Amino acid sequence: METPQIDSARIAEVARGALSRGDIERRERVFTVSDLGVSYNGKPALEDVSLDVFRNTVTAFIGPSGCGKSTFIRCFNRMNDLIPGADVAGTVLYHGADLYGRNVDPVEIRRRIGMVFQKPNPFPKSIYDNIAFGPRVLGMKGDLDERVEGALRQAALWDEVKDRLKDGALGLSGGQQQRLCIARALAVEPDVILMDEPASALDPISTTRIEDLMHELKREYTIVIVTHNMQQAARVADMTAFFSVVVAEDGSARRGVLVEYDTTTKIFTTPSDKRTEDYVTGRFG
Amino acid sequence: MVVIEQPALALPRKRIRWGEQLVHLLLFIAAAISVLTTLGIVLSLLMPAIDFFREVSPWEFFTGTTWAPLFLDAHFGVVPLVVGTFVISFWSALVAFPLGVGVAIYLSEYARPRTSAVLKPVLEILAAIPTVVLGYFALTFVTPFLRDIGLSVEIFNVLSASLVLGIMLIPTVATLSEDAMAAVPRDLRDGGYALGADKLQVSTRIVVPAAISGIIAAFVLAFSRAVGETMIVLIAAGQLAQITFDPRETIETMTAFIGATGNGDVPTGSIEYKTIFAVGLTLFLITLVMNLVSIRLVRKYREIYE
């Protein structure tokens, strides 16, 4: 097998600190996905996905554009429900219970499974009101000021904004805005944090800070990220899932499929599937 | 490998949020008011109009060329009113359309951002002038002015009203056309300039054709507004229902008739009273048809990249 064209020193470093597959699989399965498929207005976007997400890990979804990674991650907090024409088939178990069960309240789910988006989307309000929005609408009891400070500290933003909480959030830099969005999600005390390409709109320094944050946060939370940046997955993720696009014979329909799901180390050093190997070595995508 | 089995988590149950349902209902009711309004308009026009057509034959109404409802020897031919309306609208559109498109091309292609930032609000001011003031202006300034420059117009005449109405509609045509032109992608213009075309050629041969659906919509909207306009024609065009195409003459439009009669003391239930609704129905149908035509036209000429 050819040597992959990524920084092998870095990989080795990650591998040293990386959890073994056995360690990971001993943890609780936060999500269990079986035979998941998503279609929009009848056209399949994603098919036959099955994997488990483990507690207090960072799980990364990588793959070329159009392979359904964002569609997939939105299944975990039922954000696809908001898209008219979107249909989700298959099962997603959240701590063993059916996330798409008939009697499950999607609104409540979203408190426990938070989301950070690709382009930072702070509300056009003050920094304080951004963080406080979630606790307020959910009617969370307790001291709001403490919650806001706690969330900002966890997102490593407190020191930078503590003197200007009443200032508008839109005045922050891109990296700060994204950390604000993370703090906003943390304020409602979630269990899982989903991040859809959280650093792709940011500069390298902000990206590094977000990645460091992920390392910190995974101690308390379970993190799932989508990234188009392989190196980022190699740096932060414990488990990595590689998705790819399958084109129909006549070239018309494109669907996403899960190709391989394993520890990051394995995906990047000794992938089992040729498609994975092609992708991580930069031969395509 | 030992997998620790956890008991399934009890997920929060979906509950009916009564507040949300109530909100949805209230909002629907608000939106339904618009449907009720249309229903009201249709009913308020139809019922007395049907009554009217029991006394006056539709044939006489729609084809008769004499309109004299208040005379002892009454005639109920609506044609003079309709002709009057369209004559006014024709002349107004003749004024509003070229000038409006001219203003639009200038603002869109030629003017600097600072100039257009000053001119656009001024256009808005022109559009905001109440029509009664415009009617007053047409009667007391424009008519004497036209006479002074040698045109022997009647005191109440088509020309004064059309000129003022047309100018009132310039902002409508200009803003819609300008929006349409602004929506034309930069690339198309750049392509033209790159080939060596000058501003005139790019504006007239590239931008205007690309924006044509919006410009057509602007025209139809302006024409439709002219048809529905009341005060300017009531004050300045007169109340003499006759068929004439000479813009110096006096005429009466459908709207002027309705306005004048409705304002007067016409006994409820009399035939004169019912004429209001018959003419109103005619007017309503004409504007409805024009609206539908406009939508159809816009759809037909809409380019792919819009």
Next chain:
Amino acid sequence: MTSVELQQETTRRSRAWKNRLFLGVMLFSMFVAFGTLAVLLVDTIVTGWPAISWQILSSLPSSVPGEAGARPAILATLYLGLIVLVLSVPIGVLTAIYLEEYANRSRWWNKLIEVNIQNLAAVPSIVYGILGLAFIVRGIGVGRVVFAGGLILTLVVLPTVVVASREAIRSVPDSIRQGAFALGATKWQVVWRQVLPAAIPGMATGSILALSRAVGETAPLLMVGAVVYVPFNPTLFGQYTALPVQIYNWTKQPDAEFQTLAAAGAIVLLVIVLSMNAVAIFLRNRYRRQW
């Protein structure tokens, strides 16, 4: 010069000519539009100025021009404006929220509502007057009162308020909604706490413009009740005349002194309408958000 160069030179010259002509035509258009506006304003002010005094604002109308005033008309216009504001803004905004945030576009009844509002915007204002005449004045029998006038004017400007509010709601980026939903907010919470506050500047501008149009409307009022001669202050359920109607009535009188009064009334009306427009434009520029 070679023949090619000569040809090019001629083309260039004629092109330059054409360009100048075209520019001239456009400037002529601008001149006509703005020039007429200027002439109108100047003429109205000059004609009406002699009658502008405290009297016109404070006196009752009279058949003697020297003593006439427009107080009842001005008051009625303000009342009408208030009624339109109170009725059209909530209904219009709620309708816009429904259509933009709640309505399932594929359902036939929602398509009906949409088409309906588009049609209503194209209906001439006098037809609303006919509606008012049939139902409110003589139908329900409320009579030719201020409240009826306000009701009809509300219906006239309601489509405008709806359209403007929809624009304002649409201009709120979807990412804001997504972020709020992702935190576990319900639909109404998202609308009430995020979308509406962000859309308020646009809605306010649209509402004020609609209101200024309502205040200047004459035709529907001719139909529903503004009578000719009202020598007393208006009440909600009493007879009335509004300023535009008063101007119309004065314009109809042959006496030159009434022409002056009409111009003076026009000045007052213009002041009211144009200051509302100015406020709306100011709001729009001030709160133009850079997302």
